[in-house]
Amino acid sequence: VSPHEPGSPELPWAPPGVGHLRATEPFPVAARRALGDTQLRRTIGNATATIRTKRASVVGEVPDWEALRVAGQAIKNRTMRDLDRHLEQLEERVVERGGAVHWARDATEANAIVTGLVRAAGAHEVIKVKSMATMEIGLNEALESAGITPYETDLAELIIQLGHDAPSHILVPAIHRNRAEIREIFLREMKDVDPALTDDPAALAEAARLYLRRRFLSAEVAISGANFAIAETGTLVVVESEGNGRMCLTLPNTLITVMGIEKLLPTWRDLEVFLQLLPRSSTGERMNPYTTMWTGVTPGDGPQNFHLVLLDNGRTATLADEYGREALNCIRCSACLNVCPVYERTGGHAYGSVYPGPIGAVLSPQLTGIEDNASLPYASTLCGACFDACPVRIDIPSMLVHLRDAHVRSMQERSRIPTSEAAAMKAVAWSMATPVRWRWAQRLSRIGRIISRLMGTPGRITWLPAPLSRWTAARDAPVPPTETFGQFWARTRGSQP
Amino acid sequence: VRIALFATCLVDSLYPDVGKATVALLERLGHEVAFPPGQTCCGQMHINSGYQDAALPLVRRFADTFAGYDAIVAPSGSCVGSVRHQHAMVARRGEDDRLAERSERIASRTYELSELLVDVLGVEDVGSYFPHRVTYHPTCHSLRILRVGDRPLRLLRNVRGMELIELPDADQCCGFGGTFALKNADTSTAMLTDKMRAVLDTHAEVCTAGDSSCLMHIGGGLSRLRSGVRTVHLAEILASTEETG
Numbered sequence: 001v002s003p004h005e006p007g008s009p010e011l012p013w014a015p016p017g018v019g020h021l022r023a024t025e026p027f028p029v030a031a032r033r034a035l036g037d038t039q040l041r042r043t044i045g046n047a048t049a050t051i052r053t054k055r056a057s058v059v060g061e062v063p064d065w066e067a068l069r070v071a072g073q074a075i076k077n078r079t080m081r082d083l084d085r086h087l088e089q090l091e092e093r094v095v096e097r098g099g100a101v102h103w104a105r106d107a108t109e110a111n112a113i114v115t116g117l118v119r120a121a122g123a124h125e126v127i128k129v130k131s132m133a134t135m136e137i138g139l140n141e142a143l144e145s146a147g148i149t150p151y152e153t154d155l156a157e158l159i160i161q162l163g164h165d166a167p168s169h170i171l172v173p174a175i176h177r178n179r180a181e182i183r184e185i186f187l188r189e190m191k192d193v194d195p196a197l198t199d200d201p202a203a204l205a206e207a208a209r210l211y212l213r214r215r216f217l218s219a220e221v222a223i224s225g226a227n228f229a230i231a232e233t234g235t236l237v238v239v240e241s242e243g244n245g246r247m248c249l250t251l252p253n254t255l256i257t258v259m260g261i262e263k264l265l266p267t268w269r270d271l272e273v274f275l276q277l278l279p280r281s282s283t284g285e286r287m288n289p290y291t292t293m294w295t296g297v298t299p300g301d302g303p304q305n306f307h308l309v310l311l312d313n314g315r316t317a318t319l320a321d322e323y324g325r326e327a328l329n330c331i332r333c334s335a336c337l338n339v340c341p342v343y344e345r346t347g348g349h350a351y352g353s354v355y356p357g358p359i360g361a362v363l364s365p366q367l368t369g370i371e372d373n374a375s376l377p378y379a380s381t382l383c384g385a386c387f388d389a390c391p392v393r394i395d396i397p398s399m400l401v402h403l404r405d406a407h408v409r410s411m412q413e414r415s416r417i418p419t420s421e422a423a424a425m426k427a428v429a430w431s432m433a434t435p436v437r438w439r440w441a442q443r444l445s446r447i448g449r450i451i452s453r454l455m456g457t458p459g460r461i462t463w464l465p466a467p468l469s470r471w472t473a474a475r476d477a478p479v480p481p482t483e484t485f486g487q488f489w490a491r492t493r494g495s496q497p
Numbered sequence: 498v499r500i501a502l503f504a505t506c507l508v509d510s511l512y513p514d515v516g517k518a519t520v521a522l523l524e525r526l527g528h529e530v531a532f533p534p535g536q537t538c539c540g541q542m543h544i545n546s547g548y549q550d551a552a553l554p555l556v557r558r559f560a561d562t563f564a565g566y567d568a569i570v571a572p573s574g575s576c577v578g579s580v581r582h583q584h585a586m587v588a589r590r591g592e593d594d595r596l597a598e599r600s601e602r603i604a605s606r607t608y609e610l611s612e613l614l615v616d617v618l619g620v621e622d623v624g625s626y627f628p629h630r631v632t633y634h635p636t637c638h639s640l641r642i643l644r645v646g647d648r649p650l651r652l653l654r655n656v657r658g659m660e661l662i663e664l665p666d667a668d669q670c671c672g673f674g675g676t677f678a679l680k681n682a683d684t685s686t687a688m689l690t691d692k693m694r695a696v697l698d699t700h701a702e703v704c705t706a707g708d709s710s711c712l713m714h715i716g717g718g719l720s721r722l723r724s725g726v727r728t729v730h731l732a733e734i735l736a737s738t739e740e741t742g
Contacts, residue, residue, distance in 0.1 A: 028684075341688050345684055345688065378680050379681060380674070380677070381637070381675075381685075383637035384638070384640075385641065387641070404547030405547045408546075408548055421546075425543055425546060429543055429552070429554065434537075435535055445510055445511075462721070471679060471717070473686075475686075475689070475717030475721055476717045476720040478511050478512070478716075480511055481513050483513060484509050485504045486509055488516075488517065489532045
């Protein structure tokens with residue numbers, strides 16, 4: 001690998017063995033299991049349909065929505081062009097205002113930095129704001145193995161943590177749980193919970209509130225992610241719905257923020273565009289209930305120690321890929337998950353990464369290197385619904401096609417013996433390369449007529465050999481005609497070469 | 498207008514009636530149709546499966562075959578989508594900038610059937626007669642890559658004798674996705690089931706669309722269930738007249 005290729009020592013991918021970016025089994029295998037879970041199908045189908053409807057209605061009322069999307073895309077593209085400069089400016093401003101900045105090459109480094117900071121603060125427990133970056137690097141596991149107890153305070157993340165479960169959606173991590181299951185988890189895992197707890201949403205929220213209130217009041221250290229960071233001012237921004245995030249961001253004495261380097265915006269004005277795009281795309285609200293912004297440390301107000309951990313973990317390697325770098329423009333709204341027909345049926349666990357759905361299918365394989373998430377770019381029909389929903393116009397379908405190509409190339413580089421698929425694709429392309437070969441290949445397809453006759457199913461084919469058996473398992477195949485269109489044309493309109 | 502028909506590999510090999518219907522329709526409207534003999538496939542299956550290198554000769558062949566025509570029509574939103582949005586990209590990645598420019602010029606003259614009829618030929622009533630209860634599935638690539646919008650529906654609404662029923666959740670993918678149907682057969686089947694449920698809910702006797710590939714998928718499922726609903730390509734409905742039935 002040359003020094004400027006992604007995945008080189010200078011531009012490392014996210015390392016294996018730490019964090020949650022790698023699937024342990026191929027997508028089709030995990031998807032098959034999920035598709036058999038009828039309760040999961042119903043729960044996710046209902047939830048995504050509800051958010052889809054809400055999003056469509058609040059997006060529909062913005063007359064300049066398309067212009068906002070274009071602006072969001074342009075700002076992100078411009079930011080990525082000079083990311084190094086903006087990051088250094090951010091560091092300078094944060095330090096000027098009394099914060100400390102740490103650079104983490106990967107998940108292992110970030111976990112070590114955060115664990116060290118918590119220890120230095122003398123804390124044995126921390127409260128956490130909902131954060132994808134800390135889920136990505138497996139921070140909770142790292143803290144626990146260092147004897148520090150992390151408490152998730154976002155309601156859905158709390159359900160996940162208490163249920164010893166993994167998130168399955170970016171915005172709604174517990175989307176795969178219905179309220180009866182949540183009640184069971186609370187009864188099992190929360191000490192002092194009222195045994196008469198019902199599955200009424202208000203009662204469940206109240207139980208979580210009582211459980212969390214003690215943590216908010218006693219915690220010395222909070223850990224958060226960030227939705228945005230403004231380079232020109234050094235300001236960090238977290239948007240949320242519950243207010244639990246704001247409790248974490250304001251009550252403890254020490255605040256540690258772990259932020260992917262791509263979350264940056266150059267100027268304060270840029271935020272205007274994203275604070276319109278994000279809530280409408282994610283929760284389907286005109287405005288999110290809580291927007292917390294802070295710049296360094298304010299004496300006598302809020303946390304008196306602020307640490308910003310800037311996380312790479314494969315992002316620079318992604319940035320180096322001209323066709324794939326747009327995935328870094330993602331603002332984690334989840335709109336693409338909610339409109340994706342594949343996600344809607346399999347749920348998020350099938351993707352095996354904290355980033356599921358269409359954006360996960362392009363982001364995870366780029367952060368880890370394509371070989372470690374090779375099945376994800378194929379987990380899409382390329383229907384295009386994700387692109388239409390994306391608030392920053394990430395062309396996910398084209399990126400999936402690019403990653404499939406990258407995967408095929410990587411396979412070819414690693415082995416001189418082609419896969420059966422590669423051999424079949426080559427054979428088909430060869431037969432289509434000239435009209436003469438093409439006529440012969442079409443003649444071969446008449447085997448289908450024989451199969452139809454042999455199987456006693458005139459007019460349809462109900463069985464084909466592998467791998468086409470995967471088609472005929474649930475669908476009939478058409479019987480090839482006695483005459484192709486080309487032959488018809490030659491017969492009726494004149495000769496053909 | 499001298500129109501070249503790009504039959505597509507699927508219609509040429511498996512659905513010749515769709516090609517015949519496209520020709521019959523355009524000739525009925527008074528246009529000359531040519532079928533350039535060198536044509537094979539747009540290469541979309543290779544491109545979307547990750548084999549852009551293998552697709553490059555097909556992209557070149559398409560450009561060589563259709564360079565001389567004013568308008569190129571294909572009875573497929575998906576294949577036209579590939580010509581318009583992928584061919585130049587494949588050429589550029591294969592480091593053939595001249596081919597990329599040629600591909601772009603040809604793509605600008607390549608139309609899906611409903612686009613050709615409504616935008617180029619300026620007709621919405623093509624004088625068809627099709628006395629059946631029909632529902633229309635707007636295929637993903639027609640809808641979201643080509644943005645054909647309601648052009649097919651405008652054509653269908655003018656068909657005499659036909660009852661057009663709106664398909665619930667019409668913009669949802671049927672689950673075909675080329676090799677997706679094989680690589681992720683279980684997920685594909687789950688999506689197909691929901692599409693078939695929507696089709697059956699309409700009580701239509703015919704499901705139509707502008708792509709033989711999606712129709713092969715939906716029709717394959719409906720046939721397996723012996724549902725009694727058949728799939729008919731948009732071109733075949735528009736080609737039908739009182740004389741042909």
